Amino acid sequence: MKKILFALLFMLTPVLAQAAGGGNIHLDSADIDLQNKDSLRRGAKLFTNYCLSCHSAQFQRYNRMARDLGMTDDQVINNLMFASKEVGETMTIAMPGEQAESWFGVNPPDLSLTARSRGPDWIYTYLRSFYLDDSRPFGVNNLIFDKVGMPHVLWQLQGFQQPVYETTVDEEGKEHKAIVDLELVEQGSMSPAEYDQAARDLTAFMTYIAEPIRLERKRIGLWVIGFLVIFTILAYMLKKEYWKDVH
CATH class of the missing domain: 1.20.5 (Single alpha-helices involved in coiled-coils or other helix-helix interfaces)
Incomplete structure (x- = not known):
């Protein structure tokens, strides 16, 4: 009996460790709809214009995306393909990994499976949690990805946010500052509601490329x-x- 209990605890250890490592970070609900092809097409446009310059999605093919999102190959070629030549190619980038590492300090990861490893809520919250931080190389940080190594590529759409701090005093009389909110100090080309929808569209598209067969799998x-x-x-x-x- 003891051996069985020990085996069960051993199998649960990774799950418990993952739960403990999540911290107290609040994730906003993405509330995406993978059946909304208009949202997915808007997300595809955002992804190819703002993400695909540095991050690849090498497990996704352009022609598969065209078929699933109700687009023609010509529409994809003319509007969404910037680094590839053939519509049957995968969504790769032209920037060599060595140069990316020298510029950013790290080779930007492929985003094909980010929605499966992080979850849609994490992506949606991450896209809305950049704030000004003069101590960082690109002048920004992120609430749920501390010391993030990338710039806020969507700043022209969202604008810039600054943190709102709350100071607390512990039992030893030491002060601790914590970020409790973010406030918009410079608005971008979108209103906050429009940017939230854009972040939701981009999250939906990244969720789609993480598992293009998801809706069909559920139907079957x-x-x-x-x-x-x-x-x-x-x-x-x-x-x-x-x-x-x-x-």
């Missing part, structure tokens, strides 16, 4: 579950028929 899954339910009922009735004379 419902049919499979329905089949198993019907099959279970028929199998049970057949079992009762076969064993009725025995019982």
Whole structure:
């Protein structure tokens, strides 16, 4: 019995560690709709214009995106392809990793699976949590990614935010400052509501590229579950028929 309990605790250790590592960071609900193709197309435009310069999405092909988002190959070629030549290519970037590392201090990661590893709520909150910080190389920091190594590439849309601090005193009389809110000090080309929608659209697109088959998988899954339910009922009735004379 002790061995079984030990084995269960050993298997749960990574889960408990992940939960403990999450801290007290509040994540806003992205509330995305992967069936809203207009939102996905807007997110694709934002991604290719603002993200694809440094970050690749090498597991996603342009022509697959065109088919899923209700676009023609010509529309993708003329509006969303800047670094690739063929519509059947994956969403890679032209910037070599060595140069990126020398410029930014780190090679920008591929974003194909970010929505699966971080979650849509994390991406949505991250896009809305940049704030001015003179101590950082690019002059900005992020609430949920402290000491972030990238600039706020969407600043022209959102504008700039500054942190609102709250000072508390502990039992030893020491003061501690903590960020409790962000306030807009310079508005961009979008209103706060418009930028929130843009962040939601970009989050939806990144969630889509993380698993393009997601909606189809869920649709097929419902049919499979329905089949198993019907099959279970028929199998049970057949079992009762076969064993009725025995019982």
